[in-house]
Amino acid sequence: MSKLRVGVIGLGILGSQHTSYLHEHEATQVVAVADIRPDVAQRVAGQVGAQGYGDYQEMLRQHALDLVVVATPDPLHREPVMAALAAGVPNILEEKPFASTWEDALDMYEAVERRGARLFVHFANRATPLDIATRYVIQQGLLGRAVYGEARLDDNISVPTQMWGERTREWAGGSSTAHFLLSHVVDLLRWYFAPAEVKEVYAISQREVLWYTPDVYDAYLTFDSGLKVRVKAEWIRHMDELVEFYLSFSGSEGTLIYNKRGGFGTEPGWRANVSGRLSAEQLIQHQEALLARGANVAAKLHRPTPTAGSLAAGGGQLARALEYRGLGYGEPMALVNHCLAAIEQGTLEPEGWKGNGPLPTHVDGLRQTQITMAIIRSAESGRVVALDSM
Ligand SMILES: NC(=O)c1ccc[n+]([C@@H]2O[C@H](COP(=O)([O-])OP(=O)(O)OC[C@H]3O[C@@H](n4cnc5c(N)ncnc54)[C@H](O)[C@@H]3O)[C@@H](O)[C@H]2O)c1
Numbered sequence: 465m466s467k468l469r470v471g472v473i474g475l476g477i478l479g480s481q482h483t484s485y486l487h488e489h490e491a492t493q494v495v496a497v498a499d500i501r502p503d504v505a506q507r508v509a510g511q512v513g514a515q516g517y518g519d520y521q522e523m524l525r526q527h528a529l530d531l532v533v534v535a536t537p538d539p540l541h542r543e544p545v546m547a548a549l550a551a552g553v554p555n556i557l558e559e560k561p562f563a564s565t566w567e568d569a570l571d572m573y574e575a576v577e578r579r580g581a582r583l584f585v586h587f588a589n590r591a592t593p594l595d596i597a598t599r600y601v602i603q604q605g606l607l608g609r610a611v612y613g614e615a616r617l618d619d620n621i622s623v624p625t626q627m628w629g630e631r632t633r634e635w636a637g638g639s640s641t642a643h644f645l646l647s648h649v650v651d652l653l654r655w656y657f658a659p660a661e662v663k664e665v666y667a668i669s670q671r672e673v674l675w676y677t678p679d680v681y682d683a684y685l686t687f688d689s690g691l692k693v694r695v696k697a698e699w700i701r702h703m704d705e706l707v708e709f710y711l712s713f714s715g716s717e718g719t720l721i722y723n724k725r726g727g728f729g730t731e732p733g734w735r736a737n738v739s740g741r742l743s744a745e746q747l748i749q750h751q752e753a754l755l756a757r758g759a760n761v762a763a764k765l766h767r768p769t770p771t772a773g774s775l776a777a778g779g780g781q782l783a784r785a786l787e788y789r790g791l792g793y794g795e796p797m798a799l800v801n802h803c804l805a806a807i808e809q810g811t812l813e814p815e816g817w818k819g820n821g822p823l824p825t826h827v828d829g830l831r832q833t834q835i836t837m838a839i840i841r842s843a844e845s846g847r848v849v850a851l852d853s854m
Contacts, residue, residue, distance in 0.1 A: 467493040468530040468555075468807065473520045473544045475499040475508045476628070478559055478586075479535035485797045487512040491804045492531070498523040520544055524551040531555040531807065538639035542568040545583070549575045555807050556583040557800065561647035561836060562829025564639065569833035576826045583826040584803040587651040591798035594734045594788060596820055597759035598711070598722055599656045601786070606738040606750065607715030610657060610691050615711040617645045619699040623706065624674055636699075637676035642669075642839050645697035646681060650835040651828060653685065653693055656713075658821060660689035662835050664850050669843035673700045683839045695839075703727055717741065725791070734761070734788040740781075747784050754786065757819070758794065761786045799823070 470492050472483045479499070486492040494514045499505040502518035509516030517523040524532075524547055532548040534541055534556060541558055548556055549572075556576075562585050563569035576583045589595050602610055624636035654661065667683035680698035687693070693713075701708070709724035717739035723732050738747070744765060751763040764787050769779030795801070802823055805814035812822035838849040 467491060468804070469527065470494045470531045470533065471496040471498065471520075471523055471527060471529045471548075471553075472508075472533045472535065473498050473523070473548070474534060474536035474540075474559075475501075475504050476535065476537075479533065480508060481797070482533045482535055482557070482800070483508055483512055483514075485800060486533070489801070489804065491808060496523045496527045496529070521547055524548060524553070529553050531557060534558045537635055538643050539564045540638075542572060545572050546575055549579050549581055552579075554581055556581065557586060557803055558583060558829070559586050560588075560651070561643045561832060562826070563833045564643050566833060566837045569830050573826050573830045582807065583829070584806070585651075585824045585826070585829045585832070586799060586803075587648060587655075587824045587828070587832075588796065588799050589648055589652055590655055590820075590824060591794070591802060592792070593757070593759040593794045594722060594724070594792045595652060595656075596757050597734065597736075597754050597761060597786075597788070598713075598720060599820065600750075600754060600757065600759075601720055601736045601738065602656050602713065602715075603658075604750065606718060606736060606742070606786075607713065607720060608717030608739055610689070610713055610715045613653075613691070613693040613711065613713035614695075615649045615653070615693060616696040616708070617649050618697060618701050618703075618708045619645065620703055620706050621673075621700050624677055624699045633676050636674070640669075640678050640681065640840070641697035641699050642678075642681045642836050645699070646683070646695055646839060647832050647836055649695050649697065650685070651824060651832050652711075653695070654828065654831060654835075655821060655824070657687060657689065657691060660687040660691060661831070662686070662838075662851055663688045664848055665835065665838040665842050666848045667839040667842040669840075678843075681839055681843060683842065685835070731789065732791045734792065736761075736786045738784050738786060740784065742784050744784075747786070751786060759788065759792070761788045 487494045494512045496515045498517040498520035505516035532553045534544045628635040662685045664686040669678040669681045679700040682696040708727040711722040713720045720736045747763045764785040802817045842849040
């Protein structure tokens with residue numbers, strides 16, 4: 465099969481990563497790249513033997529592309545996506561968040577539908593082995609009925625103050641932790657708990673430290689299944705790591721603890737304390753199913769004894785768990801690889817991704833934007849926002 469001809473728009477941190485990954489990939493050839501900073505476009509073009517453009521419209525006029533990657537800053541996704549669709553590009557891989565306004569999201573969604581194009585949103589977390597394992601445990605009912613959870617994804621204060629050099633304040637001011645960070649979280653939740661959908665949001669935010677962007681969004685999401693999840697993202701933390709990411713979910717019969725990158729004094733790891741109804745054989749079968757999905761978790765039968773000093777609460781009963789200790793991030797561009805397979809095979813569940821639900825498209829992008837905008841609206845109004853009212 466001939467290689468897909470790729471163009472990349474926006475050549476900053478993520479756009480450069482996409483360019484070098486797609487340059488190395490056997491299924492793709494990067495033929496053109498574009499950035500409003502022409503020197504950057506020429507430099508990146510030179511690294512991969514592509515043609516560089518200071519204007520992506522010119523790039524789209526000069527090349528018949530099979531795939532366009534859009535990696536411009538958060539509020540600037542709409543124009544290049546619409547231009548690529550108007551130029552007849554059949555496949556688009558767009559960085560998250562899908563959009564930073566509801567109007568942008570609707571425009572792009574409708575244009576993709578009208579053109580019969582395919583648009584993938586790069587919600588990269590979906591392809592990490594421990595997120596695949598999280599979805600599996602929830603979908604298999606190993607926690608019983610999911611009822612409550614929390615997720616926090618925080619950035620070091622250096623992100624909104626330094627990460628993009630002299631462009632940083634403008635960059636962070638055009639975005640927020642709701643767009644930049646919670647877009648990842650709300651997409652993961654929709655994917656883990658599918659087919660449940662968020663129906664209602666209550667959120668707070670504040671600007672005490674960074675006046676040009678909110679310091680934090682802290683929200684409660686209520687799903688139509690009854691599940692409630694607290695999601696929180698701040699970028700005013702003075703901490704050693706760039707990112708901290710922690711999730712935990714409780715069901716009627718079990719609890720999952722996923723310390724993706726927990727920060728000071730914690731060890732990264734993943735533990736599903738699963739239903740006591742499972743036999744040892746069933747536990748091993750789930751372990752093998754997870755291994756087949758790339759998550760090398762240990763099956764554990766043990767007798768925890770919760771104590772604090774002289775206090776003891778229960779303990780001694782045989783408990784079942786699936787466990788992974790360590791970071792377990794996997795290949796950073798794994799989702800892109802699955803999207804390329806999806807294009808080649810003409811399906812949203814290609815070989816190597818089967819059983820993990822459809823890959824994230826404009827449909828997921830639209831829902832992600834709706835939830836993100838509901839979080840912002842709720843924080844601004846101090847009211848609960850129902851998603852069907854948007
Ligand atoms: N998937 C992930 O895990 C992940 C992680 C970090 C960032 N992102 C997302 O990737 C996107 C890019 O982030 P980044 O950190 O690479 O930003 P960046 O500022 O480093 O890169 C953006 C680039 O786009 C260029 N640009 C701006 N307007 C343009 C235009 N009209 N035409 C062409 N180029 C233009 C800028 O000059 C810059 O080089 C953001 O939406 C961000 O949220 C995704």
